[in-house]
Amino acid sequence: MKMDGWRASARRILKLSSRPAPAPRFAPGRGNPARHGTIQRNPEFATINSDDISYFRDLLGEKNVIQDEDALLAANMDWMRKYKGSSKLLLLPRSTEEVSQVLKYCNSRCLAVVPQGGNTGLVGGSVPVFDEVIVNLGSMNKVISFDEVSGILVSEAGCILESLVNFLDNNGFIMPLDLGSKGSCQIGGNVSTNAGGLRLIRYGSLHANVLGLEAVLANGDVLDMLGTLRKDNTGYDLKHLFIGSEGSLGIVTKVSILTPPKLSSVNVAFLACTDYLSCQKLLLEARRKLGEVLSAFEFLDEQAMDLALNHLEGVRNPLPPALHKFYVLIETTGSDERSDREKLEAFLAHSMEEGLISDGVVAQDIQQASSVWNIREGIAEALMKAGAVYKYDLSIPVEKIYDIVEELRNKLGHLARVVGFGHLGDGNLHLNISCPQYDDAVLAQIEPFVYEWTSKHGGSISAEHGLGLMKADKIFYSKSPAAVKLAGPQSHT
Secondary structure: OOOOEOOOOOOOOEEEEOOOOOOOOOOOOOOOOOOOOEEEEOOOOOOOOHHHHHHHHHHHOHHHEEOOHHHHHHHHEOOOOOOEOOOOOEEOOOOHHHHHHHHHHHHHHOOOEEEEOOOOOOOOOOOOOOOOEEEEOOOOOOEEEEEOOOOEEEEEOOOEHHHHHHHHHHOOEOOOOOOOOOOOOEHHHHHHHOOOOOOHHHHOOHHHHEEEEEEEOOOOOEEEEOOOOOOOOOOOOOHHHHOOOOOOOOEEEEEEEEOOEOOOEEEEEEEEEOOHHHHHHHHHHHHHHOHHHEEEEEEEEHHHHHHHHHHOOOOOOOOOOOOOOEEEEEEEEEOOHHHHHHHHHHHHHHHHHOOOOOEEEEOOOHHHHHHHHHHHHOHHHHHHHHOEEEEEEEEOOHHHHHHHHHHHHHHHHHHOEEEEEEEHHHOEEEEEEEEOOOOHHHHHHHOOHHHHHHHHOOOEOOOOOOOOOOOHHHHHHOOOHHHHHHHOHHHOO
């Protein structure tokens, strides 16, 4: 899942207008975020010329100034293949100083910029809208330092999350963040989108784990907030403005993050429930009975499981033969293998007696645990293989999470397949609508219904994916006009 789109420029990149755009880039039914107003390129921004290319080549070197059409095609297209820009230039800076010089120059020339990490975002925030200069941080991929006493890791923003996971594993620590896209996403993008992931219930969000960061502002100024202190109460804690800002305030170039020690005892259980109420009660019992060792609590419905079994290679049903209405994946992490196992088994026995679970299995080794996790982490891929998919990342009070799935399923009928899964432990639903192809008639049934329903029930239209281009003009469903005004136009443009 998500997610590393950034936005930074000296002035606003986009404006909304009722006039038709000369070259719309959104395929029919794919969810043009400006269905009620056309997005136009801001005429205040300049276009790239040969002098600009010469400057960047002198600054970065020939091989780090990319104009190759094939490379640009990949950089212009998002992971969902839903948004496509028309940038003619991809830059690969290798240091904060180079990022600073790039932005300083672009600011002086009024060239629009889109920063890019692993380009795994799901809301169109990591690709150009028009012909912005793409600044990709993938070459800034060094671990700067790691303190084994404090567990504090300092790295450049272009480090791939899985690379950091492996580095820490070799040192007896873990990342507090775990995502299905960890093989491609970058830590700078994770921070810029405040990516949540699979273990937020245990370790909290990146607001709780990021100790400091370095960022380059649109005019090229470097803002050094790369502290490694757990406590620093001297004035405003500005790093929190950049966490989740999607690059609207600047480009994150370095990060310091608090990492937990790797614990020796890990258990994974995959359980079946007959209804969503049982899933809720199971979560409550898990918090009470498993307490400090609970590290993940994920759920998926029958539709999600069916997609995984039919579209993911090598995936098998851990609880054959029939499908169940709901599934729950529970992970515990602790330091006492015997005690943790006994605690989990007692919890499962009690839950079975209470009728909360109808079947279940506990992984006996790391291979079985990986197989179970592959089901949950592979659902997004399965949905992509199944056809067109409309994706919504919602925070909703836990007791109401599945209500919207059922209501939308009744609303759409046979038009589409409605799938629900997500991080039940922190109230995050991934609502997906799967159909053979993108269709305006289907989209008209989904939006604005999903946003209105979420707002009415006190939820958020973006739990962890960010706003990006998809939801830039939907912010008022989750934030008051006063809050948006205080944040300024950069918060949603």
